[in-house]
Amino acid sequence: MLNDITVFDFETTGLNPRNERVIEMAAIRVIKGQIVSGFHTLVKPGRQLSPKITEITGITDEMLTDAMDENIAFRI
16 A cells, blocks of 8 residues: 555646646545645636536636736746
8 A cells, every 4th residue: 555645737728738728726645544735726818708617617717816826826
């Protein structure tokens, strides 16, 4: 069994990795089955979301107005 792992989760503007952008990222670190730390942020995609993405993720354009810049989010 793994005793120290980090799990990442991303929400994006779509499914094509060449054209789509990250809109939410999260991570948790688990040691011996216990969550010991975590991180979550919304990320500005630089474009409007499609209604389908809002339906799937629950994330709206309004929620991303003050979101973190992508370059900063990936450096944290």
